[in-house]
Amino acid sequence: MVEVPDYLLERSRQRRAELTGAPPAEDAPASADAPSPAAPAPAAAAPAAPVPIPEAAPPPPPEPDPPYVEAAQRRKRMPYWAASVMVFLPVWAIFYVGMLEPPATDELVLADNGAAVYSTCASCHGADGSGTATGRQLNGGELLLTFGSTPDFDGLAHHLSWVYLGTAGTKRLGLDFYGDPNRPDGQREVDSFASGMSGFSNLSLEDLVSVVYYERVVHGGLDAEKAAHEEEMLLALVADAPVFESGSPDEISALLTESAEGHGIDLAAGE
Ligand code: HEC
Numbered sequence: 001m002v003e004v005p006d007y008l009l010e011r012s013r014q015r016r017a018e019l020t021g022a023p024p025a026e027d028a029p030a031s032a033d034a035p036s037p038a039a040p041a042p043a044a045a046a047p048a049a050p051v052p053i054p055e056a057a058p059p060p061p062p063e064p065d066p067p068y069v070e071a072a073q074r075r076k077r078m079p080y081w082a083a084s085v086m087v088f089l090p091v092w093a094i095f096y097v098g099m100l101e102p103p104a105t106d107e108l109v110l111a112d113n114g115a116a117v118y119s120t121c122a123s124c125h126g127a128d129g130s131g132t133a134t135g136r137q138l139n140g141g142e143l144l145l146t147f148g149s150t151p152d153f154d155g156l157a158h159h160l161s162w163v164y165l166g167t168a169g170t171k172r173l174g175l176d177f178y179g180d181p182n183r184p185d186g187q188r189e190v191d192s193f194a195s196g197m198s199g200f201s202n203l204s205l206e207d208l209v210s211v212v213y214y215e216r217v218v219h220g221g222l223d224a225e226k227a228a229h230e231e232e233m234l235l236a237l238v239a240d241a242p243v244f245e246s247g248s249p250d251e252i253s254a255l256l257t258e259s260a261e262g263h264g265i266d267l268a269a270g271e
Contacts, residue, residue, distance in 0.1 A: 004111040008217060008227070012109045015231055108206055108238060110231055114214025117207045121215075124197070129219030134195050143220040146179035146188055149230075153180050156230055157253035159212050164247040166199030167191050173248050205241060209234040229269045236263040 065073070078086075124135025131137030147162070149155035162170065162178050170178055170190050179188040200208065213234055216222045222230065233256055240259040245251060260267055 004115050004214070004218065007224075008111045009109055011228060012111050012231060015228070015235060016108060108210070108235070110210045110213040110234060111217060112210075113206065114210035114212070115218075117203065117211040118214050120200070121211065129215065135197065136193055138215055138219040139221075141221075143215055144222065145183050147216070148180065148220070149226070150180070150182075153182070154249070154253040154256070155180060156212070156216075156233065157256055158249040159216065160208060160252050161247055161249040163212055164199060164201050164203075164208060164244065164252075167196030169199040169201070169247070173246060175248075178249075201244075201247060206238055209238055229265075232263075232265050233260050236260055236265055239263065 121135070124132055125138050126132050126135070129138035129143070130140070131142075136142070144155070147155040147159035158179060165173065167190055175190060177187045177189055181187045200211075203211070213227075213231060216230065217227050236259040237256055240255075240262065242255045242259070244255075257267065
């Protein structure tokens with residue numbers, strides 16, 4: 001198994017944290033400090049006509065409180081207005097959590113997860129991506145010749161689509177070629193290798209994007225800046241959790257663009 005470089009895992013974790021929002025722990029106290037609208041109420045009540053209250057019988061001389069009661073009384077009290085804040089806290093918490101991304105990306109570290117998913121592919125493509133008699137070579141620059149992104153070609157979307165559909169699924173969409181039309185030795189023809197590849201539409205979206213990211217970074221040697229950009233795009237897609245209809249390159253490309261825009265990702269950054 002090819003190791004995922006540490007810096008990728010670390011960056012992956014940071015990206016994930018950014019995408020899922022700041023940890024709630026840092027934001028929560030701010031609201032508790034906010035003055036409650038209920039606060040002035042008792043002041044308003046004060047000027048009410050003073051009803052003469054008959055002087056109560058003088059209280060019995062106070063018994064000295066047992067030490068545990070005294071301790072309890074010395075303890076800092078919650079200000080009375082905090083009660084109303086407490087009542088609304090659960091509502092606010094639900095609202096706050098609702099604004100965060102769906103939890104899907106919380107635990108997802110693409111390079112890490114992708115390494116695990118790739119074990120499904122290694123029997124044909126080799127653990128290091130050097131290919132076998134039953135699967136094409138992915139390393140040595142081959143992968144990015146087929147699926148590298150250029151301003152004219154959304155390699156990431158085409159790569160996702162290829163793995164999702166495989167040989168037969170791609171043919172079924174009426175496509176006879178896959179990958180970059182400008183590949184130096186000509187665009188790849190579907191089913192031009194010794195054998196075909198099955199589609200992996202059974203993978204979860206998380207696993208699909210993870211294994212694609214893993215191949216691009218570990219076998220393809222995608223440079224760090226492009227990898228960071230693609231990872232953002234993929235995490236945004238996972239966060240939006242779209243369901244593919246055909247899984248065609250065009251459909252996936254449109255979905256990637258849509259979720260990137262929805263998450264404020266600069267699309268030009270990857271080119
Ligand atoms: C049964 C063997 C087999 C398995 C398992 C397999 N592949 Fe493939 N893969 C192939 C073959 C064969 C091709 C070429 C297919 C064709 O030409 O129609 C291919 C092509 C590819 C390509 C395109 C490479 C290029 O430059 O043309 C990618 C990317 C790829 N596979 C990724 C994967 C991933 C990711 C997995 C695991 C989720 C996987 N493969 C599992 C056999 C396999």
